[in-house]
Amino acid sequence: MSSQYFVFGIAAAITIGVQSIGFTLAYALRTEIFYDILGGINYLVLALFSAISGSDKSNDTSTLPWTKDWRKIVATCLFICSRGWLLIFLAWRAHERGGDARFDEVLGKKGGRMKPLTFFVYWMAQAFWVYLISMPLLFINSSSVKQSDFAAYDIAFATLFGCGVLVEIVADIQKALWVRSGRPGHFCSVGVWSFSRHPNYFGEIFQWWCLWAFAQSSSESNRSYADPLWWACIVSPLFTMHILLNMKPTGLCNAEGENLQRYYDKCPEHYSAYRNSTSILIPMIGYRHVPMLLKRTIFFDFEKYEYKPKEDNSSKKE
The missing domain is CATH 1.20.120 (Four Helix Bundle (Hemerythrin (Met), subunit A))
Structure with a gap:
């Protein structure tokens, strides 16, 4: 140890x-x-x-x-x-x-x-x-x-780790190509971006959860699930989530909220439809049918990411 x-x-x-x-x-x-x-x-x-x-x-x-x-x-x-x-x-x-x-x-x-x-x-x-x-x-x-040889557990999380890396790479490339082509449609909804509004962030978060789970098999403890050092390593995915979900200079706080004004100004109906039918993070189909309670909890589509237009001060004058 x-x-x-x-x-x-x-x-x-x-x-x-x-x-x-x-x-x-x-x-x-x-x-x-x-x-x-x-x-x-x-x-x-x-x-x-x-x-x-x-x-x-x-x-x-x-x-x-x-x-x-x-x-x-x-x-x-x-x-x-x-x-x-x-x-x-x-x-x-x-x-x-x-x-x-x-x-x-x-x-x-x-x-x-x-x-x-x-x-x-x-x-x-x-x-x-x-x-x-x-x-x-x-x-x-x-x-x-x-x-020992790879067990099913190892194969599963190694594969999922690789999938997380692949999702992030594909998302970054598709977004870059969309920008290079002149930003058609005002916002990116091509490829994996049609299943998630931020698939690159999903890939980043998902891969570190998978690597942490994969690391469990390397524990030197007789009871690997109780290994304190392995549990300490959970800060890797947790810190990634905190940075991308809560920190204003980057992640969802930087991409959502007031920064959505450019979309609502240019194509409010189109973007609103995309937002309501596309998961904020986890790629999926049928997001429009998910109850709002679930969107606001397990799907991370928190109210703080909503766009709230600034009130015109002149309208407040009586």
Whole structure:
């Protein structure tokens, strides 16, 4: 068990180190261009570090433990595919947009002074996010348990993890192609976007729940379901959900609510029909028939995501 905590500790130090280097470069050059790139690289560094630093209980030292455990191989390869795509996509998007508007005020691009402390907090927040997301993979690769063949449980969650990664990639590509084609129809409702208003966020959340469940088989505890370290790794999907469902700078809070005004101004009836018949997160058919109580609870279509037009102050005057 101590070897697992050692890997987790070193991984934390690596994460802080990578982000600190990124902040130093970005601060010196007064740019945010390294932010998403270093975040993606940090994921890949942790994946490779945990793969080569893992251990097992066999006496065979001719090969790395990682190469003898299919659970570690599958989890690491899918993780690298997921975070590698994120790195490529975010770097491409930043290039297409000419930067990241989130940092305009922090970097003083709007005429104000640069806020170095706030800028540093951004980088450390990303370090926190990268580390928490990576915890299930660190758990799997640091395990010294001699694994048996894949069970049905392993196959199921490995497949579902891969499906989550695929949904996110397909959603990102379809949205990018739609934007490139001139945004026909004012809002994206092509491909997987016809089954979910935010399939990319669904894929991101779903894959980390699946990886956490998949990690259970790598527990060193005699009672794997009671392993405290495995349960600690549940912060990976929970934190992802919190970021994408509740944080205003990103996720649903940024995409829904008052930001829907552009759709209601241009095509109110068309967008309203799409919104009522399309799940906010979980891809599905027949959403229009789901009772509002279920939409507001298990389907995450909370009232805070509704568009509420601002009242015209002049109309209040008597």
